Each structure stands twice: as C-alpha cells, then as structure tokens.
Amino acid sequence: MAWFKKTREQKIDKKVKIPEGLWVKCENCKEIVYKKEIEKNLKVCPKCNYHFRISAMERLDLIVDEGSFVEINPEVTSGDPLGFKDTIPYRDRVKEYQKRSGLREAIITGDALINGYPVVIAVMDFSFHGGSMGSAVGEKIVRAAELAMEKKIPLVTVASSGGARMQEGIFSLMQMAKTSAAIGRLKEAGILYISILSDPTFGGVTASFAMLGDVIIAEPKSLIGFAGQRVIEQTIKQQLPENFQRAEFFLEHGMIDMVVDRKDLKETLGMLIGHLSSAPQ
Amino acid sequence: MKYYLEFEKPLEELETKIDELKRLSDGKDLDITSEIKKLEKKAKERRSEIFSNLSPWQKTMIARHPDRPYTLDYISLIARDFIELHGDRRFADDPSLVGGFGRIKDVTFMIIGHQKGRGTKERIYRNFGQPHPEGYRKTLRLMKLAERFRRPILTFIDTPGAFPGIGAEERGQAEAIATNLMEMSRLKTPIISVVIGEGGSGGAIALGVADRLYMLEHSVYSVISPEGCAAILWKKSGEIGPEEFSKAAEALRITAYDLLKFKVIDEVIPEPLGGAHRDPAFTAERIAETVMRALEEMKTKTPSKLVDERYRRLRKIGIFEEGVSDTQ
Numbered sequence: 001m002a003w004f005k006k007t008r009e010q011k012i013d014k015k016v017k018i019p020e021g022l023w024v025k026c027e028n029c030k031e032i033v034y035k036k037e038i039e040k041n042l043k044v045c046p047k048c049n050y051h052f053r054i055s056a057m058e059r060l061d062l063i064v065d066e067g068s069f070v071e072i073n074p075e076v077t078s079g080d081p082l083g084f085k086d087t088i089p090y091r092d093r094v095k096e097y098q099k100r101s102g103l104r105e106a107i108i109t110g111d112a113l114i115n116g117y118p119v120v121i122a123v124m125d126f127s128f129h130g131g132s133m134g135s136a137v138g139e140k141i142v143r144a145a146e147l148a149m150e151k152k153i154p155l156v157t158v159a160s161s162g163g164a165r166m167q168e169g170i171f172s173l174m175q176m177a178k179t180s181a182a183i184g185r186l187k188e189a190g191i192l193y194i195s196i197l198s199d200p201t202f203g204g205v206t207a208s209f210a211m212l213g214d215v216i217i218a219e220p221k222s223l224i225g226f227a228g229q230r231v232i233e234q235t236i237k238q239q240l241p242e243n244f245q246r247a248e249f250f251l252e253h254g255m256i257d258m259v260v261d262r263k264d265l266k267e268t269l270g271m272l273i274g275h276l277s278s279a280p281q
Numbered sequence: 282m283k284y285y286l287e288f289e290k291p292l293e294e295l296e297t298k299i300d301e302l303k304r305l306s307d308g309k310d311l312d313i314t315s316e317i318k319k320l321e322k323k324a325k326e327r328r329s330e331i332f333s334n335l336s337p338w339q340k341t342m343i344a345r346h347p348d349r350p351y352t353l354d355y356i357s358l359i360a361r362d363f364i365e366l367h368g369d370r371r372f373a374d375d376p377s378l379v380g381g382f383g384r385i386k387d388v389t390f391m392i393i394g395h396q397k398g399r400g401t402k403e404r405i406y407r408n409f410g411q412p413h414p415e416g417y418r419k420t421l422r423l424m425k426l427a428e429r430f431r432r433p434i435l436t437f438i439d440t441p442g443a444f445p446g447i448g449a450e451e452r453g454q455a456e457a458i459a460t461n462l463m464e465m466s467r468l469k470t471p472i473i474s475v476v477i478g479e480g481g482s483g484g485a486i487a488l489g490v491a492d493r494l495y496m497l498e499h500s501v502y503s504v505i506s507p508e509g510c511a512a513i514l515w516k517k518s519g520e521i522g523p524e525e526f527s528k529a530a531e532a533l534r535i536t537a538y539d540l541l542k543f544k545v546i547d548e549v550i551p552e553p554l555g556g557a558h559r560d561p562a563f564t565a566e567r568i569a570e571t572v573m574r575a576l577e578e579m580k581t582k583t584p585s586k587l588v589d590e591r592y593r594r595l596r597k598i599g600i601f602e603e604g605v606s607d608t609q
Binding site: 075076077078079080081082084085086087134135136138139142164166168169170171172173174175176177178180181182183184185187188203204206207208209210211212225226227228231232235236238240241244245249253254255 | 447452
C-alpha cells in the first residue's frame, strides 16, 4: 500500500523537527506513548486511536499523490485592518507565527492529484494562529473555489481552526459569508466539494465553508462544534456529556457523513471522487 | 420609569425634576412653565453633550438598552397587515427569531428578525434573542417562500449571538448558520438588512447576507462581544471588568461609523438624540425611508444581476497583503 511506504519516509524528517523528548502523553487517553511508535502510526495514538494534530504539509503528504502538489497564492498574507494591538501588535503576532511555523498563513492552497484525480485542495494549519480565519484565509479559500470552478475539478478542504480571527474584527466575520457564497457558486456549477474536519474545528469555520461539503468527513475523536465547550458550560451551567462535540457525536446526530481513520483517508477520497468524476487521469 | 445607563446618570436628576414639575403644573402657572422650559433646554444640552462623545462600549450599552425597540416594535410601526409565520417544519418553532409577511408603503416584504423579549418572562421565552438551529432553518424556509413569490426580504439583526448549548450543537448550529449564508447569497429576490441593536457574530451574520446593509447609529456589529474578546486577551492577567470591556470594544471597531468607513455597510441610519428608544416612531420612519430607497434601486435589476452583484459585494470584502513588499 502506497501510503504506508510514504509515511516511513516522513518519519525521518519529523524526527528532525521535534528533537525534545522520546515519550509523549496522548491528549485523549493520557497514556504515555513512545514517540517513534506514534509517528510510525501516522501520528495516531496506538492505545486509543486519538488522531494527533498534524501540520498542513504533513496532511498534504498523507492525502495527495507524491510530488503532485503545486501551491497557489502563497503570497496572500494577513493585513491589519483594525490596527489591532493587545499585549503585542497583531502584525508582530503574525510575523511571530510565520517565523515559528515556516508558513505564511493558516492555510495552504493548491492543486494536486488524489489517486490520479486532479483536485484543488485547501488545508488549514492549527499551529498558525490557531488556524483562525481572517481576510487572507478567506481570500485563499475563495480563490481555491474559483480555480476548482474554472478547471471543473473537485474542491477538497481540510479544516482545523478555532474559528474567525478576532484580531481582524468585522472583516473576519465577513469571511464566513464570503467563503459560503463561493461554495454556493461552486455547487451551482455542479462541482463536487468534499470537506474534511480535523481536530479541532470550531466557530466561524464550522459555521461556514466547513459544514457545506457535499460530503463531510471527520477524523476520529476530533472536537468539532460551533460554540466552545467552556462557553457552553458557562452558559448552561451543566456538565457536558462524555463524547460531546466529538466527531462520533456529530456522526450520531446526522451532521457528517463519516468518521474515517487517517490511514484510510486518501483511499476514501479517491473512491468518492471516482464515483463522481468521469475522467480520471 | 425610564431606565438610565450609568453614563446617563447626570441626566436622571434633571429629567426626574422636569417630570415632577410637569405633574404639578396645570399649564397655567407661568413661573413653573418657564422653569420647565429652562430645565428642558439644559437637559437637551446635557444629552447632546453626552451623546456626541459616546465610546464604543457606551454604544454597546445603548445597543443592548432594555428599552430599545426590537424587531416586532419596528414591524408594528412600519408594516401593515403583518402575519407572522412559524416553525422550521423539521423540529420546532424558535421564538428568538420571528418572520412573516407585512406591507411597508404598499410593498409586501418578508420581514424577519431576532426578537429579544421585554421583561423577565418574555426574555426567557425568547431566549434573550439567541437562536437555536431551528430558528435559522425557519428563516431560510421563509426567505425561500418570499423568493418564490418574488417578494423582497427585510431582515432586522439584533442578537448577542447564536445560542451556545447542547441541543443547539446536537441539531447543527454551525450547519444551520452556514446554510443560511450560502443560500442567502443565491436568493433571487432583493435582501435588505438593518442592524438595529446588537450584531453578535455568526448568529447575526446568518441574517445579514444582503444587497444593502445598514446600521442604526447606536448599534454595534462584531465578530465577538467586547466581554468575550477581553476574556481571551486579559483573563490570564487577572480579573476583568468594564475597563477591559471598554478597551476591547475600542479595539474591535464595532460601531456603525467604523463599519461605514470599512465599507462593510452602506449607510448609517440616524437615531433621535438619546437613542432609538427615545422616539421609536422617528427611528422606524427613518428605517422605512431607507429600506424603500434601497428597494427602488434594486427594482430594475434582473434576478441574475441581483445575485451577481450581491456576490461581488461579498467577494471584495477583506484586507490582506499580496506579495512581499506590498503593504496596505
């Protein structure tokens, strides 16, 4: 199986990136697990099947055909429409994230092949400003949708986000409408849109393009929702149920189509696109 | 009893005195009449002094004022033959969102809005204007009904936000909002939206994808409440209170004039001195005028041109940089 070979290669450069500690604690089951074992397992906990958060680049490696990804609009980055400043100016905060993550924004977009099928793909990265959606993220999603329309190929998005980017105020709220409108046009043009939700997907991202997929897939145990758990607890003054807002909870309530293990994600995408595409390459 | 906000306190004494004198006077005692006139002039001066210098946080307080007119108040002031329609046909009726047909200056509109409720009992019944998914699904059903019969849509935005609760999540709060955003962007009939009080984030924009977007002078529209923003930014460094809320309200740029400057809204609709609740009829008339003027502009457009222009309005919202040296 192709995906298995590829991850072995990934393992090597990941080891370089994260030098500290041989053991990690699983965020879900709290078990202490040998790091190498997790990495060999596509960053999935071998004890409880918790899917650790992965970077946008790792995600791309996992689901697109090797060497097929060509990035579009890498130069689109955040502005500072409000002149926002909290403890540090927003501009500096963005620069800090750029330095730390090697990314320029919380999303990477481009075209690629999935099992030979051409797609436009947009992948969010939670490590960049909590994957939050501001003007630049919104614009990149819209341009990706427009490219999918132009090329008449499916759009695939992978969400991982705390929601709208507060530091851009009303402009970030408006990105919800802007991205949803672009998806609306895509659907009217008869283009397939698959949305993948990964841990975590919240707020303005869930309440816009991420929940508008023709097919919606989530990774096991991912936290997904509109309102954050602390806000809900404070509002209703009740303890939340055990699996509340987990991917499985959303599946049970009919909000998503399926929960798919990381190792099966690429195959699943390929199969879906295959059903709805007439011309594989 | 009038309700006075903290920063209006200097007025309270004056106006209470005026009311008292008015009660005592029979209109014939010239001394009292002239005293009343003097005090009224003074009160008006004080009021315009206070209201010409409102901070964003003070505006937020006015936008949330317990006496502020709500959707149903404006409907009763500007629309004739209003018939409210109920239910999403899937789960329930949500009283925090209302909608129905009504006639404004001889044009039948589908009028939809958040409804906060007055007094404890109604507030609870209306869930303080915080909708559940079924509320948004009801509004979409009504908007599609309006589209089928080519009736324009008018929405009033006034909510702290969509309700954060277990049932709301179970029934797909995010999906309901997202679907409204997408569907509203494609509706083949004019949509006019007015923020009349609080425009609270996703719960607000779910009624706000429009051909024309207006805000009342003292309303606010924001991605997060000043309290929520302050909690995220400063909670770690200790207790937060009005001072932090005020700072957050300032930083978020949530007032009508901010959004006008950003070209996110089309116009600011003026309110009477002291806020909409001081003269609801005046405010309602300004709203009706603005809405009819907007409709006039859209009447001549074909449905596909309307939808196209609506998309282009949204498409260009956003401030970002492109290219390494390009700074805005």
